[in-house]
Amino acid sequence: AAGVIQSPRHLIKEKRETATLKCYPIPRHDTVYWYQQGPGQDPQFLISFYEKMQSDKGSIPDRFSAQQFSDYHSELNMSSLELGDSALYFCASSPRTGLREQFFGPGTRLTVL
């Protein structure tokens, strides 16, 4: 079965640089969620999109922005990177029906030096 695809899988950036993370949801899933997981922490919700519109916003810094495109893929743009942004970034997608359970992609490990 098709899964959520994320790219890149690993990313190394310097402080103050920018980064773009991409997410391709499972086919026919219309909602995309972004989560950030720091070392030893649980995943924290950042932002979500339903049918290309922002549906909810969590603890996402103003330096970050995201959008969902017409093909339902989503991109998380991160600017003025800080050392504390080093984390695993997961994208999840959920279907249109049922409990809308979320399936996670493999994640992008971002390291800011």
Place this chain on the structure above:
Amino acid sequence: QKEVEQNSGPLSVPEGAIASLNCTYSDRGSQSFFWYRQYSGKSPELIMFIYSNGDKEDGRFTAQLNKASQYVSLLIRDSQPSDSATYLCAVNPGGKLIFGQGTELSVKP
């Protein structure tokens, strides 16, 4: 107080035993509850979800929900070393998932 609370562990059980993982939540309006398994450095993997009071069984896994007590649990029967991972409890208040801090399970051969 976190919205979702779990014992961080580690919980250590011998191979073949039953592992019992517990979770409490604070929002009485929560309707659906999820258990994810996460291996170190990997993504959370959905293993069970439950939304009705009582038990739900799927293979070696049983989820239990008691909304009056705001309590969710996960039982793993015949635990295997491959079950060693962090188990995350999550609630779904209107879309986003709110996770507990996870319980680290270690199954000893």
